Each structure stands twice: as structure tokens, then as C-alpha cells.
Amino acid sequence: MAVPVRADAARIAPVEFISAEHAASFIEANCLHDGPVGQVGLEIEAHCFDVTDPLRRPGWDELSEAIAAVPTLPGGSRITVEPGGAVELSGPPAAASPVAIAALMADREVLRTEFGRRGLGLVLLGADPVRPTQRINPGPRYRAMEQFFAASGTAAPGAAMMTSTASVQVNLDAGPRDGWAQRVRLAHALGPTMIAVTANSPMLGGQFTGWKSSRQRVWGQLDSARCGPVLGADGDDPASDWARYALRAPVMLVNSPDSVPVTNWVPFADWADGRAVLGGRRPTEADLEYHLTTLFPPVRPRRWLEIRYLDSVPDALWPAVVFTLTTLLDDPDAAAIATEATAPVATAWDRAARIGLGDLRLQESAITCVSAAAERAPAELAESMGLLLRSVQEGRCPADDFSDWVVGHGIASAVSQLVKGEL
Secondary structure: OOOOOOOHHOOOOOEEOHHHHHHHHHHHHEEEHHHHOOOOEEEOOEEEEEEEOOOOOOOOHHHHHHHOOOOOOOOOOEEEEEOOOOEEEHHHOOOOHHHHHHHHHHHHHHHHHHHHHHOHHHHHOOOOOOOOOOOOOOOOOHHHHHHHHHHOOOOHHHOOOOOOOOEEEEEEEEEEEHHHHHHHHHHHHHHHHHHHHHHHHHHEEOOOOOOOOOHHHHHOOOHHHHHOOOOOOOOHHHHHHHHHHHOEOOEEEEEOOEEEEOOOOHHHHHHHHHOOOOOEEOOOHHHHHHHHHHOOEEEEEEEEEEEEEEOOOOOHHHHHHHHHHEEEEEEEOHHHHHHHHHHHHHHHHHHHHEEEEOOHHHHHHHHHHHHHHOOOHHHHHHHHHHHHHHHHHOOOOOHHHHHHHHHOHHHHHHHHHHHHHOO
């Protein structure tokens, strides 16, 4: 006679990996989804300021109350709060970039209106220009991350990354399996050009840093095993490249069940092979999935491609930036143009962040790439695309505009006007 299975009987102890090779196979099988391109998901982070006192950082309870009062968002975005109080809108996947852009624009307007009613401004800059780093999100994950960065000797850039930076993130389908290598290579090759185009963080902690994208500089100061580009020597097998990267990266946190920092250097491969023991056991699939969320390369495979290298840029520009990046990856003809244009600057990550479009080769690549996208833009994006194209033709990025305001009006006045929406 069959014995009825109780609901909790299936909750057997999760299967642990028996080796690093076992974990690598899991990563390779699950990191990218084979299918058509077309869907676009967008995320945008905005620093939250007190309109009357831009040096004050709104607290957790204040932000929670403001978010609770936001009406239903028409585009269906989810609202979350970053460790330093930046407010993020994450839109659901849309059928095409113009649809995703329109939905996020509508949601951002609703969010800004409610926050503005409470005397709070949501500012699109790649880095907080004036306030010192401070975590206000009490989540245990972020508390543990602070401890990890402190133990690894990167407390200052870790704190800046967590609490003072903001980005526009673009999520795209991985595409058909036979095109993964070319698509992932291009997503990386576009990085320096798009960093130069969107650089919008010339200040950090009340000072000019000498970099157009201080946000990218901060990421560069963190461990390259966790934050550097994923691609291997040839980039012909992105799934294997990601598996190799993930297994070499040190474990940051272990859920047991709360987030516990790992304060010594333990590559995930050592945990999977049993050379190191964390949490009294070898890792499970859940441990590996969690480990992957603590890796922050500029292009991260998450079954789709998560493109993370864009600074947060003003409302007038980000729709054009999103359309440009999406078109250059999803439109075959535009992708061919971008592949050729970006080849000379495909690895110029630091140069792009430091001098932006002041580098003539990066400017040439940017003009070619943005022009290709502008030719394909729908009418509703013509104004934003025109503004972006003029900027790159003049060799200017958003950081230049903000810097000019600071030099001309002083940092206090510039930030105040920005928070009030007057810039």
C-alpha cells in the first residue's frame, strides 16, 4: 500500500555540491537562456535628497513611509531602497525598449510627485556629490557586506559603492545559443564607449575626483575577481567564462540562515571542493545562487544579460541611452556597426571613466554608435536621441554639464538646484 507523502517530507536536506566541477556544470547549464531577443527590463536608481537641506540623508523610516504612500505605478515597477537610501525603480520585462522606456518614465513621474509632496527630491547622478557615505538600509545582507569589505581592506570603496553610487541598468535576453559568444563580447566591447557617453559622476564626498565617472572608479577600486569583466581570453564560451569567474571569486556571504560575512579569502571552488568549510557544510545550489548575486561584473549573466556599467543620467537623456544600448545589441545591422566601431576601445574601461569623450577614439566610437541608434529611433524618442547625439558630437558627457554648474554657481547652489529640479 502506498504511504501518503507528507508535505514537509519533500523538504529533505538540499543536495550539496561534491566538487568545483559539479558547481561549474550547474552554472554553465543555468547562466543563459536559449531563446529569441527582444524583451527589455529596466532599472533606474536615484539619490534621495531633502529639498530644503541637501546635506541631510533621509532615514529608513522616512523613505519607507514615502514609498508606502506611492499610488499604484502604471508601469508596474517595483520600488526598493539601496543601502544608502537611493530609491530604485525596477520595471517588468517589456516587449521592446520603447515600451519599457515609456512605462518607466510614467512610473518615475508618479514616484517623483509623491516624494516631492514630502519635500524629497530624486536625483539622477552616477554618484552622490556631497554627502559622506552612510548606510541607512538595515538589511542584514548590507550589514554583512560592510563587514566583508572592511575585512578585505576595501572598506572605503565598498561603502561608496553601496551608499553613494547610482546607475541605469538594462536587462536583455541572452538570445539564441549559437549567438551567445558574439552577443556577450559586444555587450562588453560597448562598455567603455557607453561609460564615456553616460559618465555623470565627477564629484564624490564634496570634491572633484578627476574622473568623469567616479562611480566607475569606485567599482575599479574593488576586487577585480568580484567586479571586473567576465570574459576570458577569447570570449568564445561565455557560459564557461562565467563559471570560471564565479568559482574563483571569494565567497562574500553565507546564509545560515542570516547573511554571515566570510572575512577570509575563500574562493567558491575551495568551498565546493571541500578544501574550506563554511557554515559547517559544502555549498548547495541555493548557496551558489546567492554567491552569484554578490558578484558585480559590468555584464552579469542571470539567464538574461544584466548590463551594469551605465551611470544614472538625467531624465532628458536616459531614454536615448537605453534605446541606444538596446538597439546596438538587438538590431543585427546596428550590432555590426557597433562591433567595428568599438573594436579600438573595447578594453579602455578606466580611460573612459577618467576622461570620457575627451578621448578622441572613444568619441569617434560614440558618434558612430549613437548615430546608428538615432537612425532607428521612433518618433517619441527623437528629442532625447537628438540631445544625446549632439552631446557626443560636441565631446561632452553629463558630467561636463554638472561640473560647469558647480564651477559657475558653487557646489551648494548647484546641488540645491539639481534637487529642486531646476537643472
